[in-house]
Each structure stands twice: as C-alpha cells, then as structure tokens.
Amino acid sequence: MSSRSPLIRSAVLLRAIATAATLTSLASMSAFAATHVQNSAAPLQPPASTTTAPTTASPTPAPTSRSATTRGTTVTGRVATTTAAPRTKTHSS
Amino acid sequence: MSLDVLQAGETVWIVARSTGVASLVALTLSLLSGMALRPKSLGWLSTNRAISELHSYSTVLFLPLGVAHVIAILLDPYAKVGLLDLVIPFAMPYGTLAIGLGTLSVQLLVVVLIAAWSRTRLGRGQWLAFHRLSYLAFAAAFLHGILSGTDLAYPWLAGTAWVVAAILVLFGLRRIAHALRARPLTATG
Numbered sequence: 001m002s003s004r005s006p007l008i009r010s011a012v013l014l015r016a017i018a019t020a021a022t023l024t025s026l027a028s029m030s031a032f033a034a035t036h037v038q039n040s041a042a043p044l045q046p047p048a049s050t051t052t053a054p055t056t057a058s059p060t061p062a063p064t065s066r067s068a069t070t071r072g073t074t075v076t077g078r079v080a081t082t083t084a085a086p087r088t089k090t091h092s093s
Numbered sequence: 094m095s096l097d098v099l100q101a102g103e104t105v106w107i108v109a110r111s112t113g114v115a116s117l118v119a120l121t122l123s124l125l126s127g128m129a130l131r132p133k134s135l136g137w138l139s140t141n142r143a144i145s146e147l148h149s150y151s152t153v154l155f156l157p158l159g160v161a162h163v164i165a166i167l168l169d170p171y172a173k174v175g176l177l178d179l180v181i182p183f184a185m186p187y188g189t190l191a192i193g194l195g196t197l198s199v200q201l202l203v204v205v206l207i208a209a210w211s212r213t214r215l216g217r218g219q220w221l222a223f224h225r226l227s228y229l230a231f232a233a234a235f236l237h238g239i240l241s242g243t244d245l246a247y248p249w250l251a252g253t254a255w256v257v258a259a260i261l262v263l264f265g266l267r268r269i270a271h272a273l274r275a276r277p278l279t280a281t282g
Binding site: 004006007008009010011014015018019021022023025026027029030032033034036037038039041042043044 | 103106107108110111112114115118119122136137138139140142143144146147150151154155158187188191192240241242243244246247
C-alpha cells in the first residue's frame with residue numbers, strides 16, 4: 001500500500017480553508033436569500049398575522065398603499081374605477 | 094406597517110437563513126473531521142494532527158453562526174418563535190416537528206460543548222457518551238433544515254445537502270467498521 005504525502009500538511013492552512021468555505025457559504029447564501037426572499041415551495045409557512053384592520057369608516061385611501069401579507073410580497077391598494085354610465089336597465093311594463 | 098420595518102424584517106430573515114445554512118456547513122466540517130480521525134479517512138488530504146486541530150477549531154466556526162441563527166429567528170416577526178420555544182422543543186403551534194428538531198439540536202450541541210470544555214473532569218467513557226450526542230445533534234439539525242428550511246426547499250441546495258449527508262454516512266460507516274476491527278476479540282465460546 002503506497003503512502004502518499006497528504007495534500008495539505010499545514011494545520012493553519014487547513015483551518016484557513018475551512019474558514020473560507022464557511023464564510024463563502026455565508027456570503028453566497030446571504031446574496032441568494034436577498035434575491036429570493038420568499039420561496040413558495042418552502043415546507044414551512046408561518047401563519048398569517050391575526051391583527052385585523054379597524055372597521056370604523058375611514059377617509060378615501062391613498063392611491064397606493066403597502067401592506068405585508070406574506071414575506072416579501074406587498075399588496076397595492078390601487079383599485080380600478082370607471083366613470084362610465086351604469087349598465088343596468090329598468091324593466092317597465 | 095412602514096417600509097423601514099418591512100426592510101428590517103427582511104434583513105433579519107436573510108441573516109437567519111444564511112447563518113442557518115452556514116452553521117450547517119461548519120457543523121458538517123466538524124462531524125467529517127471528527128469521524129475521519131480514527132480510520133484516517135482524510136489521510137490523503139492532511140495529517141491526522143491537522144485534521145484533529147480542524148475538528149477542535151470547527152467549534153469556532155459553527156458556534157457563532159448557530160447563535161446568530163437562533164437570535165435572528167427570535168427577532169424575526171414572521172417566524173413567531175419565542176424564548177420558551179428554545180427551552181421546550183415541539184411546542185410550536187406550527188411546524189412542530191421541524192422547529193422542534195432545531196431546538197433539540199441546539200440543546201444537544203450545548204451538552205456536547207459543555208462536555209468538551211469539561212473533558213478533564215469527566216472519565217473517558219462519560220466524555221465519549223456525551224460527545225457521541227453530536228451525531229444526534231447533527232441529524233436533528235439536518236432534518237430541521239430539510240423540513241423547515243426555505244433554502245433547502247430549492248432542489249439544487251437540497252440535492253447538495255443529501256449528497257453531503259451520504260458522504261457523512263459513508264464516513265460514519267467507515268468509523269464504525271474501524272471501531273469493530275479495533276475492538277479486542279473476546280470469544281466466549
């Protein structure tokens with residue numbers, strides 16, 4: 001059985017490589033998570049918040065508003081409206 | 094909810110995910126270097142002395158990352174994990190098993206680390222018994238990542254994790270085989 005000399009003899013170098021591997025995984029996962037904030041295929045989704053909006057009458061909402069429903073998604077408050085005449089007919093007989 | 098709070102929440106979430114994966118990587122290095130020592134499975138890579146030093150050093154890598162992961166999860170408003178969930182595993186209203194395994198892993202690693210730091214006060218048998226809990230701790234951490242991890246739900250990362258797990262199993266089998274060979278034969282007839 002041949003006894004080849006190991007690739008890395010220095011313990012310091014081995015530790016440095018392990019540190020570099022760990023920090024690289026930390027940095028790359030940070031970058032990946034920043035660009036993929038939400039994964040809809042993730043097995044665990046925390047329950048939605050149970051806080052409810054106030055039911056009192058409020059003034060006309062601003063054209064756009066942001067509310068967090070799930071992580072990384074926002075819902076805009078823009079609602080399409082029309083000023084066209086109503087399409088209802090009265091039936092007189 | 095203001096935009097600042099949303100962005101702060103996302104930052105905490107990103108930190109939680111990245112430290113979780115990185116601590117699992119460091120924990121893998123720790124387990125791999127530990128299992129490789131006796132059968133000299135990494136003899137082609139480095140000397141046993143260097144591998145042993147790496148095994149001791151790996152605590153410096155996974156401990157701060159694991160602590161950062163736990164703190165980030167506690168601070169994350171979406172995860173809804175409280176301090177009590179760190180003490181009592183499997184008590185979460187959602188993801189009971191997945192999050193409970195993470196809690197169990199943390200608790201087992203604390204025991205392993207305390208045993209390692211007080212090695213001189215323990216007998217070899219006692220120390221080994223505590224040290225071998227690290228296998229359970231890693232298995233719990235790995236399953237925690239698979240069952241609850243947002244990143245490990247991506248096929249490329251899940252595939253990598255399972256390949257690494259298979260390598261760890263091979264190293265474990267080699268370690269067991271070496272232990273069985275090294276055990277003195279006590280034939281009882």
